[in-house]
């Protein structure tokens with residue numbers, strides 16, 4: 001069991017059955033659909049092999065899979081997440097054949113891929129150093145020689161000023177297309193060293209009735225140390241080939257060292 005599931009056994013936000021729809025509404029309300037879109041990067045880095053294999057790590061509700069370029073139509077796609085709830089929504093919202101794997105990013109499946117992606121700062125949830133090392137070693141194992149991995153780190157975290165959504169002062173209400181309303185309390189953040197734990201409550205309202213109220217938590221490595229990260233990348237047998245700055249995240253493009 002990985003550190004999030006161990007630390008937040010009943011409250012880990014991503015594992016609540018009603019959280020994933022809220023996640024999509026929330027991310028869209030925070031970042032819109034265009035900000036920091038991964039599509040141009042995926043287009044540029046997309047492998048030119050006949051039947052490429054792609055691995056999306058921490059796939060969540062499947063945003064990366066939905067953003068794959070048309071060239072991915074013949075691709076074999078693998079998606080890993082440790083939350084069955086997130087995977088269930090990803091299955092619903094992606095209209096393609098995918099090998100869905102419920103597992104930790106620290107124990108990637110036995111597969112060899114041309115492109116691996118970890119998007120939207122998911123790596124920040126690997127708060128345990130050994131987990132991060134196992135994730136990077138796994139990346140080096142699954143990447144075919146000449147393959148590329150793209151790992152996003154949220155810039156707030158890199159700059160050490162990650163306050164989560166600390167700017168949200170009042171209850172946030174968001175409505176889905178089918179008129180389901182979610183309400184989220186402002187986040188309370190507590191720190192232990194470089195790790196921030198966020199706590200908030202989400203409610204789901206259907207037809208004026210509250211259907212669900214969930215205590216939500218997660219931990220984030222919210223003070224990112226570039227030097228430590230680069231050393232971990234090296235140690236895993238990978239190298240940084242490029243760093244691409246987005247508005248809210250920084251994309252680390254990694255390759256296998258010869």
Ligand SMILES: C[S@@+](CC[C@H](N)C(=O)[O-])C[C@H]1O[C@@H](n2cnc3c(N)ncnc32)[C@H](O)[C@@H]1O
Nearest residue numbers: 014058059060063081082104105119120122125
């Ligand atoms: C910030 S969301 C990103 C989701 C998606 N990639 C996107 O772009 O919207 C992080 C996702 O990573 C998953 N996750 C976090 N830690 C993980 C771990 N150790 N192993 C597998 N999945 C993990 C969470 O369940 C969640 O679905």
